[in-house]
Amino acid sequence: MSGRPAVPYLRVKRAVDVVVSGAGLLVGAPVMAVVAAAVRRDLGSPVLFRQLRPxxxxxxxxxxxxxxxxxxxxxxxxxxxxxxxxxxGSWLRSTSLDELPTLWNVLRGDMSLVGPRPLLMEYLDRYTPDQARRHEVRPGITGLAQVRGRNELSWDQKFAADVEYVDGVGWRADLRILAATLATVLRRQGISAPGAATMHLFTGSPPADAAPGRHDAA
Structure with missing residues (x-):
């Protein structure tokens, strides 16, 4: 059974996304300029990672x-x-500073501050019907799976948390997730999956063991 959130809250949620992401881009501009210069020095051009996501x-x-x-x-x-x-790059990930440009995706309406993390396009045909319900809301910079363990969770645990969020989305859930995200970032928890630098590729459910692939895990 689908538990799609009520339209009135989604309108409020979108308004908050616009205000917070716009303010974040303005206030964070000096920090992003410094990070961009550091990325250019360490990794060269391009400074930004761009990839199609669902x-x-x-x-x-x-x-x-x-x-x-x-x-x-x-x-x-x-x-x-x-x-x-x-x-x-590992330090950027641990501090979540690499996510700052993603506020532009929130401002544009591609994403929300809170929601299931956008994964790879190639995963779309690997989801079960229940797992695919994670796309009933906009993807988020942070979400329930991130505050429950991020990449330390198995794929099944991540998707279960995503669907749980879809079924229970509301202002209380979003505020709890945002508060928990701050604590998670400060503790630098769940950055990598066990035995991997980021996260193992999702090959379908039931999950099969997979070696780390060449991707940019969220």
């Missing part, structure tokens, strides 16, 4: 973040996230 109802949009990984060619002998992730 949004509301699975519609694709271009996600933007600061780059945290080296760009390598087929002949470089590098094929895992652990090999591509630089120490500076």
């Amino acid at each position: 949004g509301l109802r699975g519609a694709p949009f271009e996600l933007v973040k600061f780059r945290t990984m080296r760009t390598v060619g087929a002949d470089d002998g590098v094929d895992t996230d652990a090999q591509r992730l630089t120490p500076f």
Whole structure:
């Protein structure tokens, strides 16, 4: 059974997203300028990571973040996230500073401050019907799965949390998640999955063991 949130709250949620993301981009501009310069020095150009991700109802949009990984060619002998992730990039991820440009996605309406994290387009045909319900709301910068363990959770646990959020979305849930996100970021918890630099690829349910692939896990 679908537990789609009531339309009135979604309108309020969208208004809050616009105000907070707009203010965040203005206030955070000096910090983003410093981070951009540091990314350019450490990783070169481009400074921003751009990738198509599925949004509301699975519609694709271009996600933007600061780059945290080296760009390598087929002949470089590098094929895992652990090999591509630089120490500076790892620090950016641990502090969540790489997410600052994503506020632009929130302002545009591609994303929300709170919601299921946007994953890879290739995952769309791997979800079960219940897991696919995570796309009934806009994806978020943070979400219930992130405050429950982030990449320390299994895929099944992540998707269960995403659907739980869809069924219970409301201002109380969003405020609790935002408050818990601050604590999670300060403690730098759940940045990597066990045995991986980021997160193992999702190959479908029931989940199969998969080696870390070349992707930029959220």
